[in-house]
Amino acid sequence: MHSQNRRREAIIVLILVMFTSFITPFIGSAINLALPKIGHEFNLNAVTMSWVTMSFLLSSAIFLVPIGKLADIYGRKRLFLLGNLILSLASLGAVFSPNGSVLIALRAIQGVGSAMMFATGIALITSVFPPNERGRAIGLNVTAVYVGLSAAPVIGGFLIDALGWRSLFYIPALLGIPAVVAAIFTIKGEWAEAKGEKFDLLGSVVFMISMSALMYGFSKLPTPYAFILTIAGGLGLYIFVRLQMKAEFPVFNVSLFKTNRLFAFSNLAALINYATTFAITFMLSLYLQYIKGLSPRDAGMLLVIQPLVMAAIASWSGRMSDKKDPRILASAGMAVIALGLAMLVPIGMNTSVIYIGVVLVILGFGFGLFSSPNTNAIMGSVEKRYAGLASGTVATMRLVGQMLSMGIATMMIHIFIGTSTINPSNYKQFILSSAITFSVFVALSALGIWASLARGKISQEV
Structure with missing residues (x-):
């Protein structure tokens, strides 16, 4: 009976973590579709509009590591539920934002709540599932992330058109608080392996x-x-x-990077993966709308191919990583990503939309094959008392990688186009900037394959 209760608790934890893993990328991706409407309503310039997205990313990144440690000391469930509550209340506030400054501030508060969930979500899954089931559970969680990314262009676009941009915040505001209440009554355990340590x-x-x-x-x-x-x-x-x-x-056990080769190289592989992949959607959305003349809705419907394939593959690769060496699966995934990126280097004015679709399938397969096994490798490489730290590190690598990726892409556009808007007179320069950006990403992917293989053989007994 006791094992049945533990099993039920593990499933409830997984469902809650998957819910939050869906919501955060959904809003993060859908909000980009809403920026023109937000800018029009609040009379914001392009730089200020970008901070509606950037404030969330920045606050998430800077709070992740300290929160990961606090979760290990005071309890992962406690911090996870508090993060849900903060995200829900900030979302409710965002629905009633009177101006751009308030919305940006509330997005930063959402980032703090998300940091609490990012830093503890995978750690909770690692705490409640045995090693032989951990990869499958992590795979399902990664799938929830990709489903959130996949749903954003379709559901987000529909909500914005039908109910306005504020409707994007209804879902976390209305569902987050009931989820917290349900968790308080159903999850009895608490996980705080570093209890008593000084912060x-x-x-x-x-x-x-x-x-x-x-x-x-x-x-x-x-x-x-x-x-x-x-x-x-x-x-x-x-x-x-x-x-x-x-x-x-x-607050951050850097000795793990010195003494734990598997942990160090798996995190390096994750950082490189996000640095090579995050800006792909950004660059392709500009390419499809400016060069190929697609509407935002049609461009979104094409770009949705990538996260859909990711979602289909991530769950399978997670299960496979419980049986096969995650190092091989993750390295193969990075190699497939490098192939997809190399195929994007020569795209030009006359490249067909079908070709772009095929490349997105290849990239989606590579992402899905890499993510779950690599995360499983990181979480399985540390003692349980460091699970919060490891979970926070994974999320930090993701956010820093995303910023690096956007930094590389925007730097290339700035070098080739400057501060001008993209128009027919500089289309060739934009295509050249895209080619250089994707070439840099291919080179980084090669480094990522090396980092993934260099970690050594992975034991499944941690």
Whole structure:
């Protein structure tokens, strides 16, 4: 009977984590469709509009690592449920935003709530499922992320057209709070393997300031002040690492990167994967609308191919990683991604939409094959008391990788087009900037394959 209760609790945890894993990417992706309407209503310029997206990414990234440690000390369930509550209340506030500044602030608060869920979600799954079922559960969770990404262009576009941009925040506002209440009454356990440890406040502050400077600076490259901020952020992170090596209870156990080869290289592979993939949709959406003349809706319907294939493959690859070495599966996935990116390098004015669709299928297959096994490898490489740290590290790698990816793409566009809008007179320069961007991503993918293989053979007994 006891094992039945544990099994039921594990399934409830998985459903809740999958729900939040669907909502966050759904809003993150759908909000980009709504930016023109938000900008029109609040009279925002392009830079201010970008912060509706950027404020969420930035606050998520800087809070992830400290929250991961707090979850290990005070309880993962507690932080996960609090994150759900914060996201729900901030979403409810966003529905009634009176101006752009309030909306941007509420998006930053949403980012804090999401950081709480990102840092604890996979750690909770790792805590409640045995090693031989962990990959399958993680695969289902990754599938929920991709379903959220897949649904965003279709459902998000419909909601925006029918009910306005504020309707995007109805779902987390209306469903999040009942989910928290249900979890309080159904999940009895708590997981806090680092209970009693002292929280490293100094290290947390240094990390948050340094990561803010690095990410903000990189997003504004290649301007001079952006270089200064990026370098300052990098130096700050170096100081953070030195502080953590001396701390009795570090907020981020950097020794894991020195002593745990599997953990270090799996995280490096994740960082490179997100750095090579996140800006693909950004570049292709511009290409399809400007060069190929597709409407936003038609472009979205084509781009949905990639996350749909991801969702189909991620669950299968997660199950496979319980039986086969995740290193081989993840490395194969990265190789498929490199092939897809190489196929994007020569696209031009006359490239067919069918060709783009085929490439998106290949990329989706590669992403799905890489993500679940690599996450399973990271979570299985550490002791359970470090599960919150590992979960937070995975999410940090994702967000930093996403910022690097966008930084590379926007830098290339800035170099070739400058501050001009994209128009027929500079279409050739835009296509050249795309080719250089995808070429850089191919090179990074090759580095990612090396990082994935270099981690060594993975044991499934952790």
